[in-house]
Amino acid sequence: MSKYLVEFVALATAHFLALISPGPDFFLVVGTSVREGASRAAGLCAGIAAANGAYILLALTGFAFIKEPPLLFTAIRTAGALYLLYLGLMLLKPSQRPVDSPLPDDERPRGTSRRSQFAAGFLSAILNPKNAVFYLSLFTVIVSRDTPQAIQACYGLWMVLAVFFWDLLIARLAGSEKVRARLDRHTHWIEKCSGGALLLLGAVLLLR
Known part of the structure; x- marks a missing residue:
């Protein structure tokens, strides 16, 4: 088996295991999909994938300054924690409409x-x-230093696409009209649980 294929399989496996572990992005996608529908959550998925792509680009170009100095890392972590708290509060707000009757585009805020x-x-x-x-x-751990940049870029592209399509799948499942109609009675609690999870994650990140 090719060295690069082994690298790719190891990288893709580690990345996917991390991807399927529920985190802030997961709860944000689920909460928004249930409230606004899958089509609206597609923008979220694209934004999440773009941010992951930015960090992958930094990793590919060898920038380790996110961890050094500690003050920068702490500032980013604090800003992230506060933003998670904000997102959680937004999801905890009442939806103001039935889940199975989304607003038309021209009536949306x-x-x-x-x-x-x-x-x-x-x-x-x-x-x-x-x-x-x-x-x-x-x-650093999986990819060899002598792996060509072009191949590493392919690794990065794969991970960005994996993030986007995985989040999009979650959005489609949580935000489809059939699912939302069936979950009508439970939508309130799904939104609240997603918002509560974001609040908890933000609080933990803020207090660490």
């Missing part, structure tokens, strides 16, 4: 535009310093 959803997803992922440390560690 600006805050639910795809641009703002992209920004929310991007901020959620970029303000999580664990992403930077994870990708830096992943490339």
Whole structure:
């Protein structure tokens, strides 16, 4: 088996195991999908993938400054914690409408535009310093120094696409009209649980 294929399999496996572990992005996607529908959550997925791509790019170019100096890492972690608290509070707010009757585009507030959803997803992922440390560690531990940059870029592209399509799948499952109609009675609690999870993650990150 090719050395690069072994590297790719190891990298993809480690990345996927981390991807399927519920974190802030997962709860944000689920909560938004249930409330706004899968099409609205697509912007979130793109924003999350873009932020992951930014950290992958930093890892590929050898930047380890996210961990040095500690003050920068602490600042990013604090900002991320506060943003998670904000997102959690937003999901805890009442939806104000039945889950199976989404608002038409021209009646939606600006805050639910795809641009703002992209920004929310991007901020959620970029303000999580664990992403930077994870990708830096992943490339440092698994990828050989003599692996060509072009191949490493392919690894990175694969991971960005994996993040996007995995989150999109979660959004489709949680936000489809059939699922939302069936979950009508439970939507309130799904939103609250997602919001509560984000609040808890933010509080833990803030108090560490």
